[in-house]
Amino acid sequence: MSSKVKLIALSSAVSVMALSAAANDPVSLTIVSWGGAYTASQQRAYHAPFMEANPHVTIVNDDGSANALAGLRAQAQAGNVTWDLVDMLPSDAQLACDEGIILQIDHDAMLAPAPDGTPASEDFLPGSLGECFIPQIVYSTVLTFRPGAFPEDNQPSSIADLFDVENFPGRRALQDRPGTNLEWALYADGVALDEIYDVLSTPEGVDRAFAKLDTIKDHIIFWTEGAQAPQLLADGEVAFATGYNGRMFDAIEVEGMEAAIIWDGQVVEWDGWVVPADGPNVDVVMEYLYWATDTQRLADQAKFISYGPARASSAPLVGQHADLGIDMAPHMPTNPDNYFAPIVLDNDFWVDYGDELRERFANWMLQ
Amino acid sequence: MADATAEGGLTGSETDKRGRLLTSDGTPLRRALERANRRRKLTALALVAPLLAFILIFFAFPIAQMMWRSVDNPQVVNALPRTLDALQDWDGRALPPEPVFAALHADMVADLDLPRREQKIGPLGIRLNYELSAARSAISRTTRDVANFQEPYSEAFTAAHRLWGDVELWRIIKREGKPLTLSYYVAALDREYDADGNIVKRPENRQIYVSLFGRTLALSLAITAMTFLLGFPIAYYLSILPMRYANLLMIAVLLPFWTSLLVRTSAWIVLLQQQGVINNTLVGLGIIGDDGRFSLIYNQTGTIIAMTHILLPFMVLPLYSVMRTIPPSYMRAAKSLGATPWTAFRRVYFPQTLPGIGAGGVLVFIISIGYYITPALVGGQSGRMISNEIARHIQQSLNWGLAAALGSMLLVGVLVLYWLYNRLVGTDSLKFG
Numbered sequence: 166m167s168s169k170v171k172l173i174a175l176s177s178a179v180s181v182m183a184l185s186a187a188a189n190d191p192v193s194l195t196i197v198s199w200g201g202a203y204t205a206s207q208q209r210a211y212h213a214p215f216m217e218a219n220p221h222v223t224i225v226n227d228d229g230s231a232n233a234l235a236g237l238r239a240q241a242q243a244g245n246v247t248w249d250l251v252d253m254l255p256s257d258a259q260l261a262c263d264e265g266i267i268l269q270i271d272h273d274a275m276l277a278p279a280p281d282g283t284p285a286s287e288d289f290l291p292g293s294l295g296e297c298f299i300p301q302i303v304y305s306t307v308l309t310f311r312p313g314a315f316p317e318d319n320q321p322s323s324i325a326d327l328f329d330v331e332n333f334p335g336r337r338a339l340q341d342r343p344g345t346n347l348e349w350a351l352y353a354d355g356v357a358l359d360e361i362y363d364v365l366s367t368p369e370g371v372d373r374a375f376a377k378l379d380t381i382k383d384h385i386i387f388w389t390e391g392a393q394a395p396q397l398l399a400d401g402e403v404a405f406a407t408g409y410n411g412r413m414f415d416a417i418e419v420e421g422m423e424a425a426i427i428w429d430g431q432v433v434e435w436d437g438w439v440v441p442a443d444g445p446n447v448d449v450v451m452e453y454l455y456w457a458t459d460t461q462r463l464a465d466q467a468k469f470i471s472y473g474p475a476r477a478s479s480a481p482l483v484g485q486h487a488d489l490g491i492d493m494a495p496h497m498p499t500n501p502d503n504y505f506a507p508i509v510l511d512n513d514f515w516v517d518y519g520d521e522l523r524e525r526f527a528n529w530m531l532q
Numbered sequence: 533m534a535d536a537t538a539e540g541g542l543t544g545s546e547t548d549k550r551g552r553l554l555t556s557d558g559t560p561l562r563r564a565l566e567r568a569n570r571r572r573k574l575t576a577l578a579l580v581a582p583l584l585a586f587i588l589i590f591f592a593f594p595i596a597q598m599m600w601r602s603v604d605n606p607q608v609v610n611a612l613p614r615t616l617d618a619l620q621d622w623d624g625r626a627l628p629p630e631p632v633f634a635a636l637h638a639d640m641v642a643d644l645d646l647p648r649r650e651q652k653i654g655p656l657g658i659r660l661n662y663e664l665s666a667a668r669s670a671i672s673r674t675t676r677d678v679a680n681f682q683e684p685y686s687e688a689f690t691a692a693h694r695l696w697g698d699v700e701l702w703r704i705i706k707r708e709g710k711p712l713t714l715s716y717y718v719a720a721l722d723r724e725y726d727a728d729g730n731i732v733k734r735p736e737n738r739q740i741y742v743s744l745f746g747r748t749l750a751l752s753l754a755i756t757a758m759t760f761l762l763g764f765p766i767a768y769y770l771s772i773l774p775m776r777y778a779n780l781l782m783i784a785v786l787l788p789f790w791t792s793l794l795v796r797t798s799a800w801i802v803l804l805q806q807q808g809v810i811n812n813t814l815v816g817l818g819i820i821g822d823d824g825r826f827s828l829i830y831n832q833t834g835t836i837i838a839m840t841h842i843l844l845p846f847m848v849l850p851l852y853s854v855m856r857t858i859p860p861s862y863m864r865a866a867k868s869l870g871a872t873p874w875t876a877f878r879r880v881y882f883p884q885t886l887p888g889i890g891a892g893g894v895l896v897f898i899i900s901i902g903y904y905i906t907p908a909l910v911g912g913q914s915g916r917m918i919s920n921e922i923a924r925h926i927q928q929s930l931n932w933g934l935a936a937a938l939g940s941m942l943l944v945g946v947l948v949l950y951w952l953y954n955r956l957v958g959t960d961s962l963k964f965g
Binding site: 231232234235238260262263264265266269341375386387389390400401402442443513516517518519520521523524525527528529530531 | 648649650651654655657658661662665666667668669672736737738739740743744805806807808830908909912913914921926927928929930931
């Protein structure tokens with residue numbers, strides 16, 4: 166074969182390959198998420214139906230979200246991006262976006278409108294969309310307690326009770342980071358919900374929050390991993406524990422743990438998708454995203470886990486738990502009965518002051 | 533040649549005119565030897581080359597890269613070349629003059645024209661935020677409207693974010709406007725720069741790392757001592773047992789090696805917690821009251837107990853292998869010469885186990901100084917070590933420069949300790965097995 170013939174053969178082979186790629190060549194998507202019950206809910210609500218409708222697509226789950234930003238940065242620096250879609254928190258998404266390692270999202274062009282035609286940018290809950298971030302769910306950090314730890318006529322019901330060791334003795338399991346703890350300290354100290362971050366931006370406010378935390382310091386066990394909080398409650402190690410509302414729902418409703426959630430002062434945050442820049446299958450990912458974040462799909466996820474859908478139009482469609490058959494609406498953080506005193510986590514604040522406050526918090530924990 | 537040999541009076545070997553010994557093919561013996569030696573060296577080198585390359589690529593290179601990261605500081609230089617130029621004559625006292633703000637405006641506008649992946653302003657904000665909280669949002673908020681700024685720029689910038697009116701931010705930009713920095717080490721030593729550029733201690737409530745280094749050292753020493761106290765009698769007992777029983781018991785010692793680290797650590801949680809097996813048993817037996825339960829976990833006690841268990845084999849194995857080689861007749865000889873059992877143990881047996889103690893101690897100490905999963909799970913707050921902070925900066929706060937500085941300090945610390953050990957005891961006496 167002369168080199169010219171070879172070249173022609175080669176180029177025609179390449180064009181055939183390109184054609185067949187367009188015509189549904191097998192694609193494997195690596196989707197990074199939080200693992201456990203959360204990934205399972207995504208698998209059943211999004212991945213499995215998507216793969217059924219698109220037999221050429223295989224979705225592989227990777228439980229790397231806890232360190233998603235580190236992973237994205239490492240892959241971008243190595244020039245070898247293997248993740249197609251990543252589930253992460255908006256504060257980390259903002260940092261990744263600043264670094265340019267994830268794609269910017271044109272929400273109305275890339276996401277489905279609501280069934281009544283409302284464009285995506287208006288349908289998603291206010292403040293949830295980010296420059297590079299597509300929210301899926303609202304989750305919250307809630308205070309949970311063991312009813313058996315207190316007399317029946319004196320059960321705790323507010324964040325202030327967490328800081329009241331006289332009337333509500335017992336150990337408290339709090340997360341080993343400043344987020345949520347500082348907000349609650351100020352809230353319990355009488356700061357209005359919408360002024361918490363203004364107060365926390367001042368040195369006096371930070372001192373005030375730590376002084377309030379000092380009052381319960383001897384009664385705190387710190388937890389690191391999300392699964393530890395329900396475990397500490399179930400083992401009877403603590404009377405109160407903070408935890409993610411979905412995990413607490415799982416422990417209480419599915420596993421039958423004896424515990425109750427206090428929705429007062431719940432710290433509400435989004436969680437959602439980002440698309441790594443230079444990912445291997447961006448076209449397919451965009452197809453997936455358009456479909457998996459539409460109104461019905463977001464409502465579907467709530468059948469499997471008690472996190473609220475991030476679209477206003479999804480809320481009326483939330484039904485019953487797929488396995489338990491109980492109504493999910495009362496367990497949603499966004500349910501009006503639960504959403505009476507929420508603290509909406511200020512990601513900009515935590516990206517700005519996180520380093521400094523984490524150091525101070527670490528120092529405080531060691532004292 | 534033959535004459536020369538005859539004159540030299542030698543038989544059997546030959547020399548050249550200068551009296552050098554020759555081999556049978558006529559080359560000087562020394563050169564032939566050198567050649568043979570070189571060939572042997574090359575063969576040896578070829579044999580170790582894969583391992584050497586492996587170590588260089590996967591061990592030495594990443595360590596060098598990590599140490600480089602702890603001083604690497606490209607963000608400000610890359611993002612603000614014009615601003616740094618304009619800042620050259622600024623004295624750091626009052627706010628910089630208008631030309632500096634104009635240069636900043638030019639830098640930021642120029643950056644907006646770059647493709648997104650090459651923009652330098654995002655990383656700049658993240659970098660400056662390490663030095664001054666809220667610097668990131670000062671940068672990102674300004675970036676949104678910087679294209680529409682009108683002169684005078686100083687007013688436009690200070691209106692966009694209060695920090696542009698803060699001399700501190702400008703001092704940091706000027707100070708960090710060099711390709712190399714010491715600021716990660718300054719932070720890792722709980723220090724910071726004051727307004728005059730002197731390195732001073734941080735406010736008390738933000739100091740964490742130095743005390744954490746100290747605690748890591750103390751915990752590692754305690755764990756090493758515990759493994760020695762527990763491991764020495766076991767190793768001794770194993771060494772005097774007949775081989776087949778010793779092997780059986782050795783399996784018991786090695787069993788922890790074959791169980792997942794997380795399983796072992798979780799088992800300790802079940803045993804040690806306040807409602808756990810140990811406390812329940814003690815309460816059940818009436819030894820302690822229900823409100824007197826011990827706090828055995830989520831503190832330093834938990835870290836020491838769990839890590840002693842996990843690292844015990846590293847102490848027992850070197851001790852056992854050394855003790856096996858000590859002939860029992862030495863002890864009998866000592867006793868027959870009139871030594872009490874204690875004196876015989878102290879003056880005859882114990883000194884011979886020192887190489888094993890040294891090896892086990894160095895192994896356990898160095899492993900525990902860098903341990904992090906177990907302290908993270910059972911250490912609570914008081915049982916955490918410096919490696920937990922390093923992991924946090926690598927995985928969560930993403931301040932890799934600070935993580936690299938802490939890691940480099942830990943590495944240098946271990947090397948210094950090893951050097952000290954070598955000076956005091958001598959590493960040639962180590963016996964690992």
